[in-house]
Amino acid sequence: MNQPWNSGYVADIAYIEGFYVQQSPARMALACLFGNVAADLPEPDDPATYLELGCGCGIGALVTAAANPGWQVTAIDYNPAHIAIGASLARAARLDNIRFIEGDLASLATSAQADTIPQADFVTMHGLWSWVSNEVRAGIVRLLAAKTRPGGMVHLSYNALPAWQGALGMQRLIYETGIRSGGRSDTQAQAGLALARDLKAVESKYLTESSLSRDLLDTTVAMSTEYLSHEYMSAHWAPAFHADVVAALAEAKLDWVSSVNPMENFPELMLTAEQRDIMNRYKDPLLRELIKDMCLPRQLRHDVFVRGARRIHNEARDAALSGLTVVPIVSPGELQTKIRVPAGMAEVSDKLKDMMVAAMRGPATVGDLMALSSERGNPAELISILVGSHQCQVATRSNGEQPDAANRLNRVFGSRVHSIVDAKTSGGLASWRLGTGLTAPPLLQFMAARLLSGEREDNADAWIKALSADVIPEKHDTVRNVVHTAIEQRLPILRQLRIVPD
């Protein structure tokens, strides 16, 4: 049963723990540069402030704090269970630069508590905007107006229209069935999903005509009940058009800049030539974005805003992009040069391929990679392919060792993994060089913790035994293979980033 204070959002079951690299300062800065807006990334030891609204269990905020010990991180959520989880992880890792605040965003901006929240260089909200009431959204805008410093960047993700229009009926059906079925929100979501699946089986028009509804009903079978209840059982869930979100945030003097997903800023990768011709008839960025949204299956938008956009020309943008350092996050053998994009399979040119191969050798500036070719290249294209295809990340610090705080948090994360079957959430490992986290499934968190405690990978048999506790004997060989593959392919990446010692 939900709580009296929940104001329509699910509060009787905690949300899943997750780390999302789109919330990192480097990705916000990259989005600014893609939008021809100046972006100040703090120098390695500069103090900076990072604010997360609707932080859930706070994994992203914890990773940010541990990766940047000189920063001040504030994480806000109204659910005391979430705050208790985040605060207890911060205590276990002895992080002294993160503060978890239990507060309702509907009223926080006008409360005395707001005075204690510093103005932020970076603000992020993931999975919040589309799930809360108009009153909470208005409170968020008030808080953004008060707490984003001039030049500060804001990341906001939300369910987008028109991509979601085909599944509006499905969500409503799940919600209305759920609230009538009683019990906790996870039970309610399952009751709603069961009815939706039954109706789909008898060819309900709106559950079969829409590919989104059809696909969602199939994929939800394997999803965690915590995720499903927060996704479908909010009374106020409302996907939004980009232009409406832009108008709402303008009240906080925030200018929309671009998408945090780099490849989405390249129409050549997203749209067909005919679609681009139509979009190019217009200069208005909002209309161009609407045309993109009409052509792309973009259900979840990740937008970046800035308070006071300082527009820059292409030359200054390219110089800033060329100065960024990228590090590989896949092993050289895994490099993909054929990349699936909405416009089809993009095969990169030979010139770009050479640069991508070079990028796999270790940290390099975009400028150094570009210098490998005598032809004039486009740094935005190179970095958007490397980062957008999840094969590289931007390193905000090109050298330096992991701070103790990062090691402590990574050990805490790994010590919570007791079986490979835990592998449900998308976790992270804090990295000083990345200034954020590396996306890391529980297996990698487990391995990092063991290596940080002084074990070596030749102890793999003991790791396999520990991770197989809940696994049926016939599957033990699979666990063995997964662990050995991770040692071969992932461990060199962890070592290169100094997340674990050599």
Ligand SMILES: C[S@@+](CC[C@H](N)C(=O)[O-])C[C@H]1O[C@@H](n2cnc3c(N)ncnc32)[C@H](O)[C@@H]1O
């Ligand atoms: C879908 S979850 C996302 C959590 C986290 N950002 C993540 O991605 O893992 C939405 C979060 O917003 C919080 N929330 C909902 N309404 C709120 C409100 N009025 N004030 C503060 N937090 C709220 C919920 O408790 C929940 O943790």
